[in-house]
Amino acid sequence: MTLTTEPSNYERSLAIAEKLLAPLVKCMKPGAASIPLEGPASDHGELADVLESFARPCLLASHWLAAKGGGGETEGFTRDEVAKWFREGLVAGTDPSADEYWGPVTNYHQHCVEMGALVIALEIARDHLWTPLSDTDKHQVLRWMRTARGCGFHRNNHLFFGVLPLSFMVSEGAGSPGDQELLLRWMDTLESMYLKDGWFIDGMNETVDIYNAYAWHFYGLWWGKLYGDMDPDRAQRWRDYAVPFLKDYVHFFAASGENVPFGRSMVYRFNASAPFGLAHYCGVSAIDPGLSRAVFMKNVEFFVSRLPEDQPLSLGWTDEFPLMAEVYSCAGSPYWAAKAFSPLLIDPSDPFWTAPAQPLPSEGDDFVRPIPAAGMVVRSVDGDIELHNSESGINPGNTRFGTYKWGKTSYRTGVGLEVESASGEFPRDAALTAESEDGTVYGRHSTHMLKCTADESAMVYVLGHKVAHFSVQVETHVWWKGGWQLQLHRINALQPAKLTVGGHSLPVSTDAHENGAYSTKLQNVCGWETSDTVRHDGADRTHIMSECSEYPIMTCNVNGEATLICLAYCGKGTPGNWNTVSLDESGVVLKADDGSEWEVSFE
Secondary structure, eight states, X not given: OOOOOOOOHHHXXXXXXXXXXXXXXXXXXXXXXXOOOXXXXXXXXXHHHHHHHHHHHHHHHHHHHHSSSOOSGGGTOOHHHHHXXXXXXXXXXXXXXXXXXXXXXXXXXXXXXHHHHHXXXXXXXXXXXXXXXXXXXXXXXXXXXXXXXXXXXXXXXXXXXXHHHHHHHHHTTOOOTTHHHHHHHHHHHHHTTEEETXXXXXXXXXXXXXXXXXXXXXXXXXXXXXXXXXXXXHHHHHHHHHHHHHHHHGGGBOTTSOBOOOSSXXXXXXXXXXXXXXXXXXXXXXXXXHHHHHHHHHHHHHHHTTSOTTSOOOSBSSSBOGGGSOTTOOTTGGGGGGGGGGGGGSOTTSHHHHSOOOOOGGGSSOOEEEETTTTEEEEEETTEEEEEESSOOOOGGGGGGTTHHHHSSXXXXXXXXXXXXXXXXXXXXXXXXXXXXXXXXXXXXXEEEEEESSSOEEEEEEEEETTTTEEEEEEEEEEEETTEEEEEEEEEEEEEEEEEEEOOOEEEOTTTOOOSSEEEEEEEEESOOEEEEEEEOGGGOOBSSOSEEXXXXXXXXXXXXXXXXXXXXXXXXXXXXXXXXXXXXXXEEEXXXXXXXXXXXXX
């Protein structure tokens, strides 16, 4: 009888990295400095996309190359073969006389982002990617990195992409006088964007979202790990920043492992779990190592189990859906997901891998976690996560990314969300929107928090635009009970407007026209006039999880002041109804079909 041994957590994770690397290896051409991935182009230009198709897969490969055990033989390749291809590509891509040359960095260019990825990859797999290079080749790579010196960088997390190349050059003895002083001044600027309790605002983007995890804390921790001897006190600050952040952020993951879809760059998928293993690797003790491992593994496996095998990562969420991507994304962009594999750098005998597994917060009793520093309330409902954002929105210059990625009333795991259609139809799911007389639909954008508590989320904002001179002032309050929300919208429409409130959109099958596990519902309490259902099918796809989707809406016409109140449900099972027992300016008392009551004060 042959006894088989279940693979360890480490071995399972290493095998996933190998499987993700396998389709890339099949695409690698001898002498090339890019991987020919199929997908839309970005708005950064062809050379930037070419570099991205090399640098981000290189980051994935670096974690695998530096890992202990495995080797890729089961997937048909070896460490030596992969490392050799990336070394040769790095040399070809940085040689100005070569056909594969990526070109220099220039002001505010995407090249600097990918250069930052390469710096981390070279440091992670130094023995495989950097040390074997000849001195001549090293000098060539460093000369290419030097083209970032003096360039303009967006005043947000992109400053890290100036910090990392300069730090690498300084550490390699290739820096110029003043480089270290400059990069530390950039670090000062980055730290000036700190809010509190571990949360940052993303500079000129003006967003506070999941970029905190896979940009701010990822790069900050790596800088401290690699170059912290330049400023040990600063390196310790970044480790300290991560502690309260991770204690909040662990609540963003459903029992399924899915992270709540919110903010931009959702196509990076399991990049969301990037800081957990890295924080442990950097000596940050924020949460139990068995819990950190569980978040990482559940998050990665949620997505990998839903993606087609033996194919490169595509632009999308649970499948290929390029429409949800921003204009800065290209075919290589999803490989920022490689950041999640920092745990492979942790020794297999470490408690991160061996400690007893701990349940995610969402696997226990329902919770509500207010995060005032971020202007968010995160709560769990039957294992799913619901996020309320009462503060953050993208800056006016980047509204093309889709204001609805921050401006919906709430975001949920399990059901996904709608994005703008190919024809420009604004998504109205899980949101309050206003339509002007010319048919233009306006969603929530710049928002100011009033309350962020365990019982209520409240905010003020305007639905409108300066050019159209259209303005609907709104004060929104949201309360919750199980899968239900009670929404109160106080309206002051300065011109005639059609107001719409939408429920969460459900992915539905093309044949049965039903989701099965989830239900969504809207119920009028006060002020709404008509109800309808919005549906999208097939070629008109707008949902991040399905070709077909539908959601309920209610509408009314307002010119001047109005109070609009509704109940919105999203959850598993079929909801009943609520009856209004009493309603006045001070509050409402509701009674459910099962006899339970819900009393909410408006004061």
